[in-house]
Amino acid sequence: MKLKLSIVFIFSIALSGWSQDLDYQLEFNGIADNREYFSEFNTPQSILGSRVAFDFGSSIEKNHQFRIGIDYFYEFGSEFLELKPDPILYYQYQNNNWKFAIGAMPQKNTIQFSQAIIADDFLYYNNTVDGLLLSYQKSNFTANLLTDWVSRQDSTRREQFLAAVAIDYHPSNFMIDGLFYMFHNAHTLSRLPNEHIEDYAGGQFTLGYNFESILNENFKAASIKTGILNSFYRNRGENKEFAVANSWYSEIEFAYKIVGIKSTLNIGGEHHFMLGDSFYQLSDWYSRNDLYLNIFNIKQVKGKFIYSFHFANGDLDQQQQFFLTYNFKSK
Numbered sequence: 647m648k649l650k651l652s653i654v655f656i657f658s659i660a661l662s663g664w665s666q667d668l669d670y671q672l673e674f675n676g677i678a679d680n681r682e683y684f685s686e687f688n689t690p691q692s693i694l695g696s697r698v699a700f701d702f703g704s705s706i707e708k709n710h711q712f713r714i715g716i717d718y719f720y721e722f723g724s725e726f727l728e729l730k731p732d733p734i735l736y737y738q739y740q741n742n743n744w745k746f747a748i749g750a751m752p753q754k755n756t757i758q759f760s761q762a763i764i765a766d767d768f769l770y771y772n773n774t775v776d777g778l779l780l781s782y783q784k785s786n787f788t789a790n791l792l793t794d795w796v797s798r799q800d801s802t803r804r805e806q807f808l809a810a811v812a813i814d815y816h817p818s819n820f821m822i823d824g825l826f827y828m829f830h831n832a833h834t835l836s837r838l839p840n841e842h843i844e845d846y847a848g849g850q851f852t853l854g855y856n857f858e859s860i861l862n863e864n865f866k867a868a869s870i871k872t873g874i875l876n877s878f879y880r881n882r883g884e885n886k887e888f889a890v891a892n893s894w895y896s897e898i899e900f901a902y903k904i905v906g907i908k909s910t911l912n913i914g915g916e917h918h919f920m921l922g923d924s925f926y927q928l929s930d931w932y933s934r935n936d937l938y939l940n941i942f943n944i945k946q947v948k949g950k951f952i953y954s955f956h957f958a959n960g961d962l963d964q965q966q967q968f969f970l971t972y973n974f975k976s977k
Contacts, residue, residue: 669976670702676970677770685961687932688924693770695721699752701734711738717752717773732774745781750774757792757812760850761934762875762895762912763827765923772796777807786816804841805832808921821854821871829920842883846920849876850895866940867901867908875926879918891915893930904943908936929958947972 675697683690701715715734720726736749747755753775777793790812799805808829815822829846854871861868875895878888893914900907912932925932935955942949947970954965 667705667708668702669704670700671973671975673697673699673974674970674972675699676968678966678968679767679770680966681963682965683956683963685958685963687928687958687961688956688963693721693767694723695719695770697773699734699773709739709741711740712736713738713749713751719771719773729771732772734774743782743784745779745783747779748777750776751779755779756794757790757810757825759810759825759827761910761923762917762926763825763848763850763919764921768921786818788812788814799832799835801834801836804834806830806920816856819856819859821852821856821869823850823852823854823871823873825850827919831920840883842881844920845878845880845882845888846918847878847888848917848919850874851876852895852897854897864903865901866903867899867906870896870898872896875912875914875917877915877917877919889918891917893917893926901938901940904940906936906938906940908938910934925956925958931957931959933957942970946974 677693677695677697679693681688681691681693697717697719699715699717701713703711703713705711713734713736716731717734718731719729721729733750734752736747736751738745738747738751740746751774753769753773756775756779775792775794777795778791780791782789790810792808792810792812794808795806796808797803797806806829808827810825810827812825813823826849827847831844831846833841833843850873852871852873854869857868857870858865873895875893877891880886880888891914893912896911898909910933912926914930916928916930917926919927925934933956935957936952937954938950938952940948940950949970950968952965952967952969954967956963956965
């Protein structure tokens with residue numbers, strides 16, 4: 647224990663002397679998510695907890711940056727440290743157009759996935775990405791390549807990794823968004839009976855329009871987009887052919903001052919996404935309608951309450967969420 651503390655102390659001293667550009671940031675998240683589900687499409691539960699993330703680092707010639715810290719989610723009702731903290735430990739290079747990062751980094755700094763592909767409850771417990779990020783941005787065009795090593799193979803854990811490419815092109819007020827995703831779920835080292843490699847893949851491609859610039863400043867969001875959601879799934883032990891699903895996917899959002907509404911509609915085949923929301927996997931007609939209120943919306947403190955109505959194959963479920971974010975940066 648003394649050796650570990652000594653290493654941390656020496657490292658901190660060395661880092662502080664590395665550059666005068668030393669900085670740190672602290673983020674707190676309060677999470678309350680109550681899911682009143684009475685249908686077969688998802689699991690009823692209440693998720694409440696607090697997350698704190700702290701990291702610090704330094705830069706060399708402004709382009710080369712190193713960050714170290716910790717991200718911890720304490721779920722109410724559990725024991726302290728029952729959920730293991732996640733390290734923040736990554737290097738990042740950035741210039742005017744390019745960004746490259748390697749290590750364990752906050753997920754919010756990478757690709758933002760829709761609920762269909764990665765559900766929000768997964769992100770509550772997995773708030774970091776362990777892998778690589780390559781990003782190119784110029785004017786109204788952005789392209790991101792991401793790899794995330796989700797689980798390392800051993801006698802009890804399956805080898806799992808995710809890869810994704812996301813492209814956003816926003817000429818004027820138009821929005822053209824595309825994402826390709828794959829997830830590899832291998833077996834454990836012991837390879838239990840009926841345990842086979844699973845392959846997941848898919849894409850989301852939408853066209854839309856943003857109305858904010860043609861409305862008055864009280865509109866904080868005003869957009870509509872529509873397109874295709876696609877998924878492939880194969881269990882190599884059962885079938886060599888991929889099960890393919892396609893659906894029509896649409897989103898519309900309007901927010902006026904502190905009040906907003908966001909509606910999502912998905913009509914088509916039942917999808918197979920390893921980490922996706924079950925509504926998209928167990929129903930072929932699904933609509934989510936969020937009524938939200940931005941209670942706090944200042945630079946460092948943001949609070950948001952959401953009341954959601956889920957319609958899936960004729961069944962109605964409800965959900966209430968409240969998120970509080972406090973963010974403090976030294977610079």
